[in-house]
Amino acid sequence: MSDHLIKAPLVFNVFKPVNLSSYDVIRHFKKNLPQGFGKIGHFGTLDPFACGVLLIGINQATKINNIIHDTFSKTYIAVGKLGVKTPTGDLTVNPTEIDESKYLFEEIKRLPINFLESEFAKVFLGDYLQSPHAYSASKYDGRPLHEWARAGVVIKKEQVKRSISFIQVLKYSFPWLAFRVTVSSGTFVRSLFEDMAKHLGTYGSLKALVRESIGPSHLSNSLKKNKWPVLGDKNILQCGKSMSEVLPLPEIMLDSVTAKKYQNGIPFSIENDNRNNQKIWVKNNNQVMGMGEIIDGYCKVVFNIS
The missing domain is CATH 3.30.2350.10 (Pseudouridine synthase)
Structure with a gap:
């Protein structure tokens, strides 16, 4: 398993069983995921008596927590x-x-x-x-x-x-x-x-x-408990979804010069684009660099993926 995947921002669509708290699930993933995955957090508590979809983000995927709440019913x-x-x-x-x-x-x-x-x-x-x-x-x-x-x-x-x-x-x-x-x-x-x-x-x-369900993340494709990570199993990372899969947004592909501006937090103009207050995924060389938001003809940085 490459360091790239271990450090990738991933979201797991996890089935939380009855009689476990949301933090119980976080604790299990934190203990058993491969070392080096960075931050971890869930996107919305489920009471212990409830079950169903619990989204868990690792690495910089934790940055989309509030955006998921604002975007999806x-x-x-x-x-x-x-x-x-x-x-x-x-x-x-x-x-x-x-x-x-x-x-x-x-x-x-x-x-x-x-x-x-x-x-x-x-x-x-x-x-x-x-x-x-x-x-x-x-x-x-x-x-x-x-x-x-x-x-x-x-x-x-x-x-x-x-x-x-x-x-x-x-x-x-x-x-x-x-x-x-x-x-x-x-x-x-x-x-x-x-x-x-x-x-x-x-x-x-x-x-x-x-x-x-939470938006496109549905119970039918959630990770049941028998598929949760066990210590030493690096294949679990392949069950994670990219941020753009969990949060589908329009995308924009940047050239190397504009990508450099974006990395430095500098807004860049977007010509002939009437969208306003629209969040987008920003890409360079087909890789997600982070999220931007179109405001008055400019794309401003929401967050970068370092």
């Missing part, structure tokens, strides 16, 4: 239980409230799937205001909210605008409701299901959550 499949409220929004803890109302068992129980889907689409599709869940990785004063909550301090943050572009009810077998949803980065599906249940007139908590 995420699709989830979730299963929730109606009539139950928990402090965490999932069924990993005991309920604090149980709805035993006649309305739940005689009215909500009989709602048809097409009605549920229509109602959820009417209320939640498009812009959606959501407060970060008290038991989440969202931070307050430098600490995740779940740490505050477990210490007995429940922090209520202001609502943030999120976006929901797709919602589908997959199955309804009372009290269980399964749905697929595509949301903007930062959306808490646990909180969304609580709001969906509230709209129906009851409580709701998630039983299961699967992250199906």
Whole structure:
């Protein structure tokens, strides 16, 4: 295995199993990847009770973390239980409230799937205001909210605008409701299901959550646990994707003179290009040099790959 591949900026589309934290996965890769790979980080936390796509970047691929969040929506499949409220929004803890109302068992129980889907689409599709869940990785004063909550301090943050572009009810077998949803980065599906249940007139908590995709990175081609790296196996690097595969963008090929300017952080003009605020991959000799952004006819450096 060449030093070039070991030091290449790569992204792994990893399947995170249930009952492992996102950092557990990072720890495993950090311990078992070939030495010399540089930095490592994941592109968006998955709760331990959830499973699915977890993107892990090594070397300078960690630089596209925030750009991935800003660029791509995420699709989830979730299963929730109606009539139950928990402090965490999932069924990993005991309920604090149980709805035993006649309305739940005689009215909500009989709602048809097409009605549920229509109602959820009417209320939640498009812009959606959501407060970060008290038991989440969202931070307050430098600490995740779940740490505050477990210490007995429940922090209520202001609502943030999120976006929901797709919602589908997959199955309804009372009290269980399964749905697929595509949301903007930062959306808490646990909180969304609580709001969906509230709209129906009851409580709701998630039983299961699967992250199906982040942009073009899909569950179907994720790296299952039996394919994770083992100590001394350098072939794992061949499972990594280039940054441009994970984040498809327009490309520009530079000559040697302009490439030198780019390396030195000097913006260069792009003639006859009407794109503005467009991020692009910058190449020289068919190799990615880094990322640029077109602003007012100039390509400015976002980051270089040294």
